[in-house]
Structures are given as C-alpha cells and as structure tokens.
Amino acid sequence: MKGLERLTLKCVLERSALKYAAKPCVSWVDGKPIRYNEFYEQVNEVQLFMQEEGIGKGDKVAILSENSPNWGIAYFAITTMGAVVVPILPDFRDNEVHHILRHSGSKAIFISQKQFPKIEELESDQITHRILIDDFTILPPETTIAKLKNTISKKTRPLAKLTDSALKLTGLRSSNVKEEDVACILYTSGTTGNSKGVVLTHKNLVFDSIEILTIQNVVETDRFVSVLPLPHTYECTLGLIMPIMKGAAIYYLDKLPTPSVLLPALQKIKPTIMLTVPLIMEKIFKNKIYPTLTANPFSKTLYNFPPTRKLLHYIAGRKLYKTFGGKLHFYGIGGALLSADVEKFLRDSKFPYAIGYGLTETSPLIAGANPNFTKFRSTGTVPSNIKVRIYDPDPKTGEGEIQAMGDNVMKGYFKDPERTKEVFTDDGWFKTGDLGIMKNGYLYIKGRLKNVILGASGENIYPEDIESVIKQHPDVLESIVYESEGKIVVRVHLNYELIDKEHKAKRANEKQMREFINNLLQDIKKDVNSQVSTFSRIHRIIEQREPFVKTPTKKIKRYLYTE
Numbered sequence: 001m002k003g004l005e006r007l008t009l010k011c012v013l014e015r016s017a018l019k020y021a022a023k024p025c026v027s028w029v030d031g032k033p034i035r036y037n038e039f040y041e042q043v044n045e046v047q048l049f050m051q052e053e054g055i056g057k058g059d060k061v062a063i064l065s066e067n068s069p070n071w072g073i074a075y076f077a078i079t080t081m082g083a084v085v086v087p088i089l090p091d092f093r094d095n096e097v098h099h100i101l102r103h104s105g106s107k108a109i110f111i112s113q114k115q116f117p118k119i120e121e122l123e124s125d126q127i128t129h130r131i132l133i134d135d136f137t138i139l140p141p142e143t144t145i146a147k148l149k150n151t152i153s154k155k156t157r158p159l160a161k162l163t164d165s166a167l168k169l170t171g172l173r174s175s176n177v178k179e180e181d182v183a184c185i186l187y188t189s190g191t192t193g194n195s196k197g198v199v200l201t202h203k204n205l206v207f208d209s210i211e212i213l214t215i216q217n218v219v220e221t222d223r224f225v226s227v228l229p230l231p232h233t234y235e236c237t238l239g240l241i242m243p244i245m246k247g248a249a250i251y252y253l254d255k256l257p258t259p260s261v262l263l264p265a266l267q268k269i270k271p272t273i274m275l276t277v278p279l280i281m282e283k284i285f286k287n288k289i290y291p292t293l294t295a296n297p298f299s300k301t302l303y304n305f306p307p308t309r310k311l312l313h314y315i316a317g318r319k320l321y322k323t324f325g326g327k328l329h330f331y332g333i334g335g336a337l338l339s340a341d342v343e344k345f346l347r348d349s350k351f352p353y354a355i356g357y358g359l360t361e362t363s364p365l366i367a368g369a370n371p372n373f374t375k376f377r378s379t380g381t382v383p384s385n386i387k388v389r390i391y392d393p394d395p396k397t398g399e400g401e402i403q404a405m406g407d408n409v410m411k412g413y414f415k416d417p418e419r420t421k422e423v424f425t426d427d428g429w430f431k432t433g434d435l436g437i438m439k440n441g442y443l444y445i446k447g448r449l450k451n452v453i454l455g456a457s458g459e460n461i462y463p464e465d466i467e468s469v470i471k472q473h474p475d476v477l478e479s480i481v482y483e484s485e486g487k488i489v490v491r492v493h494l495n496y497e498l499i500d501k502e503h504k505a506k507r508a509n510e511k512q513m514r515e516f517i518n519n520l521l522q523d524i525k526k527d528v529n530s531q532v533s534t535f536s537r538i539h540r541i542i543e544q545r546e547p548f549v550k551t552p553t554k555k556i557k558r559y560l561y562t563e
Helices: 008-021 036-052 069-080 094-104 145-154 162-168 202-215 233-246 257-271 278-293 296-304 306-323 341-350 417-422 462-469 498-504 510-529
Strands: 024-028 060-064 084-088 110-111 127-130 135-137 182-188 196-201 225-228 249-252 271-276 330-333 353-358 365-366 387-393 399-407 431-441 442-448 476-484 488-496 540-543
Touching: 008 024, 008 036, 008 069, 008 202, 008 233, 024 036, 024 069, 036 069, 036 271, 036 510, 060 069, 060 094, 060 249, 069 084, 069 233, 084 094, 094 182, 094 196, 110 296, 135 399, 182 202, 196 202, 225 257, 225 271, 233 249, 257 271, 271 488, 278 306, 278 341, 278 476, 278 498, 306 341, 341 353, 431 488, 442 462, 462 488, 488 510, 510 540
Parallel strands: 024 249, 060 084, 060 110, 084 182, 110 127, 225 249, 271 330, 330 353, 488 540
Antiparallel strands: 127 135, 182 196, 353 365, 387 399, 399 431, 431 442, 476 488
16 A cells, blocks of 8 residues: 555554544544544553553553444554554453453453443453543552442543653654564454454554455545444454545444434434444344335235335335435445345345455455445455465365465464464465355355255255245244254244234234244244255254344354254
8 A cells, every 4th residue: 555664553553644634533423523643642642651551562452342432542552552452342241351351461451431340350460550441541450340430530540641742752653563563362252152362463454454445445535333343353454444544534323323323323424334244234124124115915915026026125225325324335244144135125225235254363354345346145256465265165066165365364363373273274274164155256155164064965054045045034033053963953033023013913812922933933944945955954943032142243153052
C-alpha cells in the first residue's frame, strides 16, 4: 500500500493520523467523533502510561470490554508499542477469563465496568495493572465492584494529558515494531469446547487487511456501524484495522444491537458498510419478511410462483434497504454458512450482500467477493497473494480439505507446539478443517471435515447440506444434524414467534400444543427427506426448546448437543 513503510499496525496508524488527521475516526452513534489526530494522541497517552508502569515490548496486555471507541484506542496503544494485545470476548465466563489471563501471562488488563465482576476475585500476582477502559481510570488493587462507582466518581489517578514534546521524549514515535513481531493472541471459543490462543503477527493482520481491499475497496467517506464483538478477528481486522487504514469512520452502539437500538442508529449514521453474521439476516427474513409476504392464502399462492416471488422479494428488499439507512453498498456476511432461502431473497432483492470465508488462524479472510460479483452459495474468490488448494479431492465431486498458505496465516497456537504442528502440512500449508470445492475460481464450502458422516455404503454426508434444507422451512430457526448409533439425527429450534402468530388457534391447551409440535416435527422430517438423497435422510428429529448455545460468530456449539 502506498505510503506504508512496513506491514505493522504502528505504520498503519501513523500514516492514517497524518493523511486523515481531521476526519472522524471512531465514535459512539450519539457521541462526538474522535478524529484521526485525536485518536493518535490518545493512543500515545495510554502508551506512555504503560511504559511508565513498566510494560514493554512483548508484554501481554488484555482487553475485556464491550465495543467502544476506547477499545480501539487501547488496542492500538498496546500493539503500536510492541506489546501483545489479548482481546477477550465479553461472552466468556469468569473461569474462562481467568484461564486466558493466566495462560497468556497478561501483566495488565483494560476492562469495562460491566465486565469488572469477572476479575474481581481473580487471584493472580501477574496482573499488575487494571485500567477501566470506560475512561482510562487506573483502578487500585483493592477495588471491588461495590467500590467501583465511587472509584470512577473520584477519578482515582486518571491517565494524564501529555504534550507533544513529552511524547517525543519517550521515543514512542520511533519505529521499533517489526512486521514479524506478535501483535495479538486471540483465544477462540470455537465449537469444539477447546479454546486455543491464536498467535497473529503485525504482518498477518496488515497483510490480510490489504488483501481484503483488493476485493472491496474502502474510502475515507465510508461509514461503518459495528455490531459484532471486536475481540473476534473478523470484526477486528475488517471492522477496525481496515477502515482505519483507509480513513473511514466507525460508529459504536452503547447497548446490545436489538432492533429498538439498531434501527434508529442506522437511520442516523446511514452506514455504507456493515459486517454481520448469517443469523442477523436470517432472523429478519424469517420473523419479519417471510410472514408478511405469506400473510394470507392469496399472498402464499403468489409467493409460491417463482416469478412473483422474485418480484415480492425485490419490493421487500427495497424496503429493507431503506431500513438500513439507504446508503449501504457492502453488507458483509461471514462466520458461518448463510441459509439458501435467505441468500435467494438477498439476490432477488438486489441487496448489496457479500459473503466471505476465513478463520481466526488466517487473520481471518481467505476468500470473498464484493456485491457485484457474488455467486449463489459461493464464498467468493481467493485474493491473488493468498494461496488455496483443495487437498486430496474426491475424484467424483472434486471436494477436499481447504488448505491455505500466505502471510495472513498465523504463527501458531500459543504455548502449544504439538497442536500447531497438527494443523500444518509438512510443506507448510495450513489445514483449515473445512471441506470445499473450487469452480471457475470461486470457492464453495461444503462443511467441517470433522462433521462429515460416513453413510452405510461409504457416502460422505455433509450435515451442513441437510441443515441448509431444514432451515428453509419457515417454522425452523436453527438446526444441527449429527450421527447417533449409525443414524442421522436432527435437533431443531423452532420459530416459536411465527408459530404463535400463525397457528395459535390450533393450540388451545398444553396437550394440543404438544400434539401440534409433534406433528410439525414429523412434517419437517418428511419435507426434508423428500428433498435430500436417500442416504442423507433423517431418522429422528428432536425439538430443541431453548436456543442453541453459540460462539461469538453465532455458530452452534455442536459438541454440547451431539449424543
């Protein structure tokens, strides 16, 4: 990239602070934007404090907080001084947080008031500093949740405002960060229940950001509204590093992105770019759009006729586009597979969606497309400077494991050389564990290698393919397919909101309700079995009454439900 001396976050920030000095950088939706020169100054202030407190290059510093402008300030303050950031997902439980802090060897932590209870009783001498990320107040060692509000009100030792001359004296502006230096350690919750610390370098993150820009460019007039957790590499790379690299503005919500919070924010900011996971659009379609389009027998008839359905999708999509502010030109979807019926809706409606694919271990993007070049059910093309191969493809289908090589691939798993060795081939390819196929330069994901079910006659059965069919049923929100005692079993979480609206009259009491649900489950089973191959047919269907427990990218934690 022009003007970028090295692929480090320090060079990225220094370039942007100079190039986009007066432009808005980060802000609350209803707040005053922090401009790029102000962002840079605040990063330096936080950085000087850490230096004065004995935190130096290579030291681990954790962040445990909800998304906020200060999250990005802390992230860049840590990484641009050569220390290593350890972002922790707010969804993690207390014991998981304690494990990460101990395993990573973190010396300090930036923590929000809301997350503070998770470390209140942490017994660890290694955490020498606790900084309240809300206002960068330094918390005394004896701080408890009961005393926290009082601590904030008294502003106990806040970080001092520094002069430019003071900053220069510290040497913070010197170029002491190298491309191969570790920038962060990301602990994934995953879907296997086995958290891993993924070690990513400055070069990993900056290189991947540059490659993403070859798929979808970002300009200084772009506006992002952040709805995914920043500790996840998808949001951090694409939603923080990349927009800062290009001088765009990022806006944060001060509450969870419920419709009552998100919709007014979208109207106010009118974002041009959003990054999401499939579940967000799937819920909008199944709970709002589909019920409206099939509200009565006549409209259902029209909807079942393909040409009319396409027109209805287009009309509904235009309304949805206005709901999102009317300025979107990139609605990114990643983290999991998007259901086929929702993708059909997005295509018919000309909604500017794009699907990407990657893993935390690849910083994260491996493949993607911009809205002008999407192909149905594909996750896009691979950037020219990243290599992908389909290893040991099936002679009949061409399907095999997706393996990647490039400067976006992680250094390894922290303190885990054995597991690191397991995920790399002898010739240096990273084994993603995903099955896929390449067609005309486009990558198609079939599912996780570990999820594949071997049929009675040796057929490969992909649970994700069956789940895609199941999710097209209007009364199903989520499902997982797995093998039990040699049979294919499915668990479904039903769309109870829609069922209550459409079928309430059929369920006058608890007994009738159970009878209705049981009949519905059998209808779903019958419908799905009529659409899949003989060897992929469901043997048993189970109602999952509570929503599935998910990872931060809304993938179901399968290991909790398989028998």
